[in-house]
Amino acid sequence: MARGLGRSYGDAAQCSGGTVVDMRSILGASDVSGGEVEVGAGMSLDALLRRALPAGWFIPVTPGTRQVTVGGALAADIHGKNHHLDGSFARHVSAITIATPTGLRRVSANEDAELFWATAGGMGLTGIVTSARVRMLRVETDRMLVDTDRFSDLDAVMSAMEAGDARYRYSVAWVDCSGPAISTRQRAPGLRAGRAVLTRAVHARLEDLAPAERRPPAAPPRPALGTPRRVPRGLLNRLSIAAFNEAWYLRAPVHREAEVQSMWRFFHPLDGVADWNRLYGPRGFVQYQFVVPEKSGDVVAAVVRELSERRLPSFLAVLKRFGASSPGPLSFPMPGWTLALDLPIGPQALPTCLDRLDAMVAAAGGRVYLAKDSRLRPDLFSTMYPRLEELSSVRQRVDPAGLMRSDLSRRLGLD
Amino acid sequence: MLDAFGQPQSAVVLGGTSDLAGAIVRALAHRRLRTAVLGGRNEERLALAARAASAEGVREVRTVQLDATDVAGAARAVDECFDAAGSVDLVLVAIGVLSHERDELDPARTAEVVTATYSWPAVALTRAAAHLRDQGSGRIVVLSSVAAVRVRRQNFVYASAKSGLDSFSIGLREALHGTGVVVQIVRPGRVPTKMTEGLPRAPLSTTPDAVANAVVAGLASDTPIVWVPASARWALAAARLVPQSLWRRIPG
Numbered sequence: 001m002a003r004g005l006g007r008s009y010g011d012a013a014q015c016s017g018g019t020v021v022d023m024r025s026i027l028g029a030s031d032v033s034g035g036e037v038e039v040g041a042g043m044s045l046d047a048l049l050r051r052a053l054p055a056g057w058f059i060p061v062t063p064g065t066r067q068v069t070v071g072g073a074l075a076a077d078i079h080g081k082n083h084h085l086d087g088s089f090a091r092h093v094s095a096i097t098i099a100t101p102t103g104l105r106r107v108s109a110n111e112d113a114e115l116f117w118a119t120a121g122g123m124g125l126t127g128i129v130t131s132a133r134v135r136m137l138r139v140e141t142d143r144m145l146v147d148t149d150r151f152s153d154l155d156a157v158m159s160a161m162e163a164g165d166a167r168y169r170y171s172v173a174w175v176d177c178s179g180p181a182i183s184t185r186q187r188a189p190g191l192r193a194g195r196a197v198l199t200r201a202v203h204a205r206l207e208d209l210a211p212a213e214r215r216p217p218a219a220p221p222r223p224a225l226g227t228p229r230r231v232p233r234g235l236l237n238r239l240s241i242a243a244f245n246e247a248w249y250l251r252a253p254v255h256r257e258a259e260v261q262s263m264w265r266f267f268h269p270l271d272g273v274a275d276w277n278r279l280y281g282p283r284g285f286v287q288y289q290f291v292v293p294e295k296s297g298d299v300v301a302a303v304v305r306e307l308s309e310r311r312l313p314s315f316l317a318v319l320k321r322f323g324a325s326s327p328g329p330l331s332f333p334m335p336g337w338t339l340a341l342d343l344p345i346g347p348q349a350l351p352t353c354l355d356r357l358d359a360m361v362a363a364a365g366g367r368v369y370l371a372k373d374s375r376l377r378p379d380l381f382s383t384m385y386p387r388l389e390e391l392s393s394v395r396q397r398v399d400p401a402g403l404m405r406s407d408l409s410r411r412l413g414l415d
Numbered sequence: 416m417l418d419a420f421g422q423p424q425s426a427v428v429l430g431g432t433s434d435l436a437g438a439i440v441r442a443l444a445h446r447r448l449r450t451a452v453l454g455g456r457n458e459e460r461l462a463l464a465a466r467a468a469s470a471e472g473v474r475e476v477r478t479v480q481l482d483a484t485d486v487a488g489a490a491r492a493v494d495e496c497f498d499a500a501g502s503v504d505l506v507l508v509a510i511g512v513l514s515h516e517r518d519e520l521d522p523a524r525t526a527e528v529v530t531a532t533y534s535w536p537a538v539a540l541t542r543a544a545a546h547l548r549d550q551g552s553g554r555i556v557v558l559s560s561v562a563a564v565r566v567r568r569q570n571f572v573y574a575s576a577k578s579g580l581d582s583f584s585i586g587l588r589e590a591l592h593g594t595g596v597v598v599q600i601v602r603p604g605r606v607p608t609k610m611t612e613g614l615p616r617a618p619l620s621t622t623p624d625a626v627a628n629a630v631v632a633g634l635a636s637d638t639p640i641v642w643v644p645a646s647a648r649w650a651l652a653a654a655r656l657v658p659q660s661l662w663r664r665i666p667g
Contacts, residue, residue, distance in 0.1 A: 017551025351420040374419035411416035
């Protein structure tokens with residue numbers, strides 16, 4: 001099983017008792033020609049940006065961190081804040097080279113499309129991708145024009161997203177799932193849950209900026225803050241999470257237009273703090289991200305209510321509207337609503353609560369994101385990904401001996 | 416494969432007919448457990464435990480007959496359990512024989528208690544650890560007892576054997592550090608089970624379901640020792656300081 005920078009939240013790039021290939025030395029990128037760049041699968045998006053951005057090329061899809069490899073981005077078929085317009089990462093990959101157990105192949109959406117799409121979102125189970133040809137995006141600056149809106153409930157933010165997302169390349173909402181910090185008699189629990197801050201943006205062109213600000217794009221900065229190696233357990237608890245969410249909400253303006261922000265502040269705020277994941281302490285956290293079809297937006301509200309009522313705090317809850325799905329049988333995005341949650345491990349009610357959320361999501365025809373999963377029930381997995389057979393038949397062809405496996409594939413019964 | 420909360424999909428239970436093992440299997444079945452191999456002596460009770468596990472939703476239940484007084488056969492018995500299970504996420508050691516005051520003067524009985532409570536499980540653990548090491552992952556949960564922490568007169572033969580197994584397990588945990596295999600020790604207070612029928616209710620008593628819940632919660636962390644009830648941890652820390660002359664007089 002291939003492993004990149006190890007930023008996956010689950011067990012997709014682990015293979016206990018087996019062989020794991022460290023991809024971090026498979027680097028190298030060509031110059032951008034015709035808007036495309038050939039990149040080694042172990043190269044991070046950060047490194048790719050360092051090379052390409054000063055020449056005016058941005059990556060077509062960017063997740064919440066730059067510290068992921070191109071191979072990992074393809075294996076998880078990652079999405080960004082522009083999914084509603086631009087789709088997932090694999091849509092911007094024109095060809096890949098993949099080492100399968102039965103030989104090295106160069107495949108694309110035209111050449112062995114079956115293998116190409118099974119690999120896009122296939123969690124590394126079709127073989128080891130060594131390089132990919134990525135279509136880049138032309139930008140004039142490294143700044144964004146950001147509109148911010150604050151909403152006091154979930155319905156309001158969701159209708160605003162439905163109405164206005166098409167006008168922005170990037171759109172994402174932060175949702176308060178923390179519930180009340182201290183239970184008060186006046187405010188019913190759950191009243192704050194569902195408050196939201198919506199940020200939407202487009203790339204700033206040179207002419208959008210004040211003359212003194214007009215400069216060509218520069219490489220991303222290095223993290224300014226670090227995290228200590230040892231953090232007491234329980235630093236992120238119900239109170240501190242509620243306080244953080246309160247501050248986040250109050251800091252946001254009710255409405256602000258065309259604020260100039262750096263790309264890095266807009267796309268990758270967490271990359272400013274190296275090893276931020278350590279803040280969760282030795283017990284760590286689980287990520288839970290699901291998508292439900294457009295018509296099942298009420299599931300999002302039900303999930304927020306459930307977490308708030310059970311007093312299971314989520315440090316960051318991110319809501320986004322997806323556009324069209326990609327053809328990959330295991331690709332996560334589908335047109336609809338996706339909510340991503342960071343939940344500290346500790347509360348005893350958490351595992352069973354997440355099982356209930358799974359059932360709600362599956363019943364609505366939705367699914368959870370494998371790149372973040374570390375605890376889904378195997379039987380619900382096949383309900384959520386009904387096209388599993390397509391992946392199996394491709395694996396049967398390129399890996400008849402069943403050599404490619406991971407802890408995730410074993411946990412979910414993908415063998 | 417264990418998930419992020421340490422919830423197993425497959426388990427080997429040594430001492431699968433005990434009340435505690437039954438409660439733990441039931442709790443795990445309500446989570447992720449799909450395959451269970453129950454090892455025990457009595458064929459009838461094994462069949463009963465297997466039916467109970469199936470009824471709780473464990474899809475594949477197999478039984479392996481074993482004799483915990485036959486140390487020479489321990490490794491073979493563990494091999495048989497692993498063969499029956501395929502890949503194993505959890506090995507639960509819930510085997511042992513309780514002693515009573517009337518057993519003290521009976522060398523044969525002492526041999527039986529010590530063998531079934533310490534020697535056999537220690538050999539079995541050694542074998543199970545080797546299997547899990549090859550696999551590169553897995554969890555071992557050993558049922559010890561608060562009685563192992565400070566031995567009392569009433570059941571010292573049993574308690575001393577549990578004490579040995581407890582120390583053995585702590586050592587094994589250290590030996591396996593970094594291999595992907597984690598050993599956890601559970602120290603329950605006295606559980607009214609068929610082993611303790613007819614005895615007076617002791618302080619720090621607990622129930623099979625409380626132990627099962629604590630085991631499930633313990634799996635979510637990799638804490639070395641799970642106390643049931645949790646307060647037993649502090650009670651036993653204090654008990655260690657009590658002079659023997661006073662310790663002798665504490666009833667229960």
